[in-house]
Amino acid sequence: MTIKEVCRKFDVSADTLRYYERVGVIPEVHRTAGGIRDYSAEDLNWVATAICFRSAGMPIELLIEYVKLFREGDETFGARRDLLIEAKERILAERKKYDDALEKLEYKISKYDEAVRTGVLKWDEEGSCK
Amino acid sequence: MTIKEVCRKFDVSADTLRYYERVGVIPEVHRTAGGIRDYSAEDLNWVATAICFRSAGMPIELLIEYVKLFREGDETFGARRDLLIEAKERILAERKKYDDALEKLEYKISKYDEAVRTGVLKWDEEGSCK
DNA sequence: ATACACCTTAGAGTCAACTCCAAGTCAATG
DNA sequence: CATTGACTTGGAGTTGACTCTAAGGTGTAT
Numbered sequence: 001m002t003i004k005e006v007c008r009k010f011d012v013s014a015d016t017l018r019y020y021e022r023v024g025v026i027p028e029v030h031r032t033a034g035g036i037r038d039y040s041a042e043d044l045n046w047v048a049t050a051i052c053f054r055s056a057g058m059p060i061e062l063l064i065e066y067v068k069l070f071r072e073g074d075e076t077f078g079a080r081r082d083l084l085i086e087a088k089e090r091i092l093a094e095r096k097k098y099d100d101a102l103e104k105l106e107y108k109i110s111k112y113d114e115a116v117r118t119g120v121l122k123w124d125e126e127g128s129c130k
Numbered sequence: 131m132t133i134k135e136v137c138r139k140f141d142v143s144a145d146t147l148r149y150y151e152r153v154g155v156i157p158e159v160h161r162t163a164g165g166i167r168d169y170s171a172e173d174l175n176w177v178a179t180a181i182c183f184r185s186a187g188m189p190i191e192l193l194i195e196y197v198k199l200f201r202e203g204d205e206t207f208g209a210r211r212d213l214l215i216e217a218k219e220r221i222l223a224e225r226k227k228y229d230d231a232l233e234k235l236e237y238k239i240s241k242y243d244e245a246v247r248t249g250v251l252k253w254d255e256e257g258s259c260k
Numbered sequence: 261a262t263a264c265a266c267c268t269t270a271g272a273g274t275c276a277a278c279t280c281c282a283a284g285t286c287a288a289t290g
Numbered sequence: 291c292a293t294t295g296a297c298t299t300g301g302a303g304t305t306g307a308c309t310c311t312a313a314g315g316t317g318t319a320t
Contacts, residue, residue: 004296014297015279022299023277034286036297045259049234056231057187060147060277077251081242088235091228098225101186104179105218112211129175134266145309148268153307164316166267190307 001039009044010051017047025050025063027071056091131136131169139174140181147177154179156195157201 003014017037020026026046029037039047050063052114066083108129115121123129133144148168150156156176159167169177171179180193196213199206238259245251 002296013279014275018298019278032286034297036286049259052227052231052234054277055227055229058231074249075250077242077245077249081239082245084235084239084242088232088239090234091232093233095225095228097182097231098228100224101182101188101221102218104182105214105221109211109214109218112207112214115207116211117231118253119204119207121204129179132266143269143309146307149308152269162316164267166316186306 001044003039006039006044006047010047012047012051020047020050021028021063023060024067025054025060027067053087057094058090060089082125131174133167133169136169136174136177140177142159142181150177153190154197155184155190157197173235183217187224188217188220191218246249 001009003017006017008013019021021029021037022093026043029043030040032038053063054060062083066080069080069083110130111121111123131139133147135146136142136147151159151167156173159173160170162202162254178196183193184190189212192213196210196223199213241259
């Protein structure tokens with residue numbers, strides 16, 4: 001699979017894919033005799049994983065560390081598991097912030113719905129919201 | 131309330147608070163006669179809102195737009211509501227990505243737990259994960 | 261009244277994560 | 291076999307969101 005096809009498949013730029021490979025967010029991608037990237041199923045899987053974790057706010061550094069451990073072989077199973085558990089904790093903590101913001105938004109939207117209907121914006125407590 | 135106290139209260143740097151005010155993420159903060167910031171309850175409320183939305187990944191530009199509408203007065207109730215609804219949609223979409231990543235992580239962690247116990251890492255489908 | 265900690269501004273610097281560019285190579289088509 | 295379009299690399303540039311620095315003002319405790 002060419003880089004262009006991978007771009008379309010994952011809606012990501014070729015520059016980003018090359019960047020990920022260059023810095024080690026994914027391992028080296030398979031090449032043709034001429035040196036052109038030809039993504040295998042396994043390469044695609046790495047790309048999918050990288051994009052999935054990046055979309056959830058995981059820093060590139062963490063992904064690089066994971067790939068580094070992967071390259072070191074089977075002795076790093078434990079370290080890789082620990083890293084994934086840390087990633088999970090981080091994402092759970094981040095998601096909580098999203099839930100907090102959503103709660104605040106629900107409240108504000110309900111007050112603005114009222115304001116649009118009545119022409120008056122009124123919060124439950126003094127100075128509690130804007 | 132001094133800037134230092136606000137920093138402690140929200141665990142944010144004074145530079146960030148001044149930056150938020152400068153670019154318009156929050157309206158101008160009340161000052162003492164000498165020109166020193168003295169955050170009112172309302173100012174604190176704006177700070178809390180800004181930090182909450184920023185923690186949920188909302189770009190500064192959106193917050194600036196909201197404050198701009200707020201400053202324009204009561205004719206912008208509708209526009210402010212629409213902007214909040216857009217923010218909600220964005221955050222819901224982002225949260226979905228977090229959930230996807232968590233699902234992937236759960237799966238991988240379970241496989242690594244097994245790998246640590248058995249010494250063998252095995253995915254359900256060929257090349258499905260790394 | 262003089263330290264001293266803390267505040268002010270404008271503007272420059274930093275960092276993560278891309279994104280773009282120049283110069284050149286590869287591969288399918290007329 | 292020449293054109294065309296996509297690919298390659300190394301390195302420079304951009305963007306969003308801070309973060310720091312320099313030069314100076316404020317306010318309170320001795």
